Amino acid sequence: MKESEKPSEDLGVEGMLGDLRKQIAECLPEIESLEKKEIAFKLLIYEAVFATNFVPWMTNTWVRCQSDKAREVCVDNLLCEIKEDHPAMLRNFVSVAEQHAGDVKIEEVTESIRRIISRLTDLSRSPDAMNGLLIMAALENTSLEFIPWMEKAAMKLGATDLEYTKKHGMADIEHANEFVVAVKSEAEHLGVLSDQLTQSNSLKLVSDLLQEIFSAK
């Protein structure tokens, strides 16, 4: 039996991620109700956060994995990020936003986001990989909601380079599922129980971060 097909006497991981995904879906504002400047701002903040932090978070997590499956999932994802240069793909995708952003300076409004980023970075450097894997599972699973939203939003700005959104989100559902398997595999390897997983701050911080980026203010 393949690891991913084991019956889940489940650590509650799917339930936790399902709740988080729902939360994010509900926080995404109606695109029709947003001005182009507001959309541009959200896309530029997303880029500022993820083009620089995703690979370090994943790398911090990967080097701490002890189970073969979790390590393999992280490496597959990292190779994909680096070989296809997803940060560059993201920069190209949001480049359309620059002309709509006006004179708003991203640095002025991202103090709380910077605090969340630094806490997520600390979590990805925890002694074991559990917190980092939960961050990755949370991002990959919620991306099924926010990437299609970003694509629609960017199209309202006239974006034509959609390679980033075509490679992520719903197109990347395998990565989302693989990280659930990775979390379970690492937890089993370390003897981490369900209630210990729910004590991790990872999911709450990912939720806070995504809501800071996307919520209507």
Ligand SMILES: [Fe+2]
């Ligand atoms: Fe990516």
